[in-house]
Amino acid sequence: MSEPVVEIKNLSYTYDQQKVLDGINLTVNQGEFLGIVGPNGSGKSTLVKCILGFLKPQQGSISVFGKPVGKQDGSRIGYVSQKANSFNSGFPATVKEVVASGLYGKLGLFRRMTKKHMEQVERAIAQVGLTSYKDHNIGKLSGGQQQRAFIARALVADPDLLVLDEPTVGIDAKTTEQFYGLLRRLHQEEGLTLIMVTHDIGAVSSVVDQVACLNRHLFYHGDPAGFEQRQQEILTLAYGHDLQVVSHYH
Numbered sequence: 001m002s003e004p005v006v007e008i009k010n011l012s013y014t015y016d017q018q019k020v021l022d023g024i025n026l027t028v029n030q031g032e033f034l035g036i037v038g039p040n041g042s043g044k045s046t047l048v049k050c051i052l053g054f055l056k057p058q059q060g061s062i063s064v065f066g067k068p069v070g071k072q073d074g075s076r077i078g079y080v081s082q083k084a085n086s087f088n089s090g091f092p093a094t095v096k097e098v099v100a101s102g103l104y105g106k107l108g109l110f111r112r113m114t115k116k117h118m119e120q121v122e123r124a125i126a127q128v129g130l131t132s133y134k135d136h137n138i139g140k141l142s143g144g145q146q147q148r149a150f151i152a153r154a155l156v157a158d159p160d161l162l163v164l165d166e167p168t169v170g171i172d173a174k175t176t177e178q179f180y181g182l183l184r185r186l187h188q189e190e191g192l193t194l195i196m197v198t199h200d201i202g203a204v205s206s207v208v209d210q211v212a213c214l215n216r217h218l219f220y221h222g223d224p225a226g227f228e229q230r231q232q233e234i235l236t237l238a239y240g241h242d243l244q245v246v247s248h249y250h
């Protein structure tokens, strides 16, 4: 079997006096699609920031593609942050320019784009179905279209791992469904490994193939069937009360 994409061992993270992650052990294997769920303030974004190397944990270790976090080629990881879709409508950049900015890490800011780079940009835009909007101003697109443009920016450098932090916040149910369709295709047809933080517990089981339920501790990590079977028990532990979950997809 190939090496894990992400391997987290006994990870703890503390902000000032507040321990927000405690003793987390979690492995993401190649080709998996992991959904991270948990209540507000449960440490989901902190965990993602540790995986991306933005935060340095006080305890434990994380390796990504077999190397300590921060030591791998950054272009192997695509990231779409929580705030990516709160874009100023006057922002003076086209979809093509925003997507091309995803290559700056590889190119350096002032190196010219070659024909091959431009083809990569066009391909990433096509992957998310925005070809007819490629010359539109990003700020003038709908929230769902903007979100797809940011996915294209994360995909343009051809990453092996895509990390998404609450990508469907502020997006309506129909657009969210289309968006999940896109993620499913990237996962199933292109074999991309994905990690997605989400509040959408109902939909998680129909989109991801692994679920991690977090609230400082990891309360569940396994397949969606096991999660559904023990859902009330796990959510009561993690959320502290019975939470009725309505699935969007059944």
Ligand SMILES: Nc1ncnc2c1ncn2[C@@H]1O[C@H](COP(=O)(O)OP(=O)(O)OP(=O)(O)O)[C@@H](O)[C@H]1O
Residues within 6 Å of the ligand: 015, 016, 020, 038, 039, 040, 041, 042, 043, 044, 045, 046, 047
């Ligand atoms: N930079 C920071 N400094 C101090 N405390 C922080 C910082 N960032 C987050 N926290 C706190 O750490 C806890 C976990 O935050 P985190 O953003 O990881 O949770 P989350 O599960 O992603 O939350 P949400 O679902 O609301 O986005 C929260 O109590 C938050 O207030």
